[in-house]
Amino acid sequence: MEIRNLVQQMDALVSQGAMVDAINTYFCDHASTSDYGNVTTSNKAAMVEKMEGFLGSIAKVNGITHHGTLVDGNVSASEFTFDFDMKDGSKILWHEIIQRAWGDDGKVKKEEYFQAA
Numbered sequence: 384m385e386i387r388n389l390v391q392q393m394d395a396l397v398s399q400g401a402m403v404d405a406i407n408t409y410f411c412d413h414a415s416t417s418d419y420g421n422v423t424t425s426n427k428a429a430m431v432e433k434m435e436g437f438l439g440s441i442a443k444v445n446g447i448t449h450h451g452t453l454v455d456g457n458v459s460a461s462e463f464t465f466d467f468d469m470k471d472g473s474k475i476l477w478h479e480i481i482q483r484a485w486g487d488d489g490k491v492k493k494e495e496y497f498q499a500a
Contacts, residue, residue, distance in 0.1 A: 386489070393405050414492055419496055446465075448463065450462040462481075462499060480496070
């Protein structure tokens with residue numbers, strides 16, 4: 384399947400808040416991640432654990448907005464805004480770019496998060 388179609392499907396899951404489903408479906412087992420807070424994971428299982436912990440700390444989803452996606456070869460970049468109220472009373476408003484490197488098998492090999500302006 385073409386990477387553009389895979390990205391659209393993955394972004395649709397993220398837009399619905401189904402991040403764990405997106406990871407389980409589209410990450411290869413040895414996928415690595417890093418974010419602008421210097422938090423890294425080195426495989427799919429670690430990313431699922433990280434995401435389950437994060438999602439469990441959300442009290443309310445105020446919005447998840449997908450602004451758009453670019454695809455060039457085996458690399459995609461998707462722009463999102465995430466707006467959450469957390470169980471600890473804090474608020475999260477992230478505007479970020481999620482860059483993904485895709486393998487020939489149609490699975491994400493590397494995912495990096497960048498803070499958007």
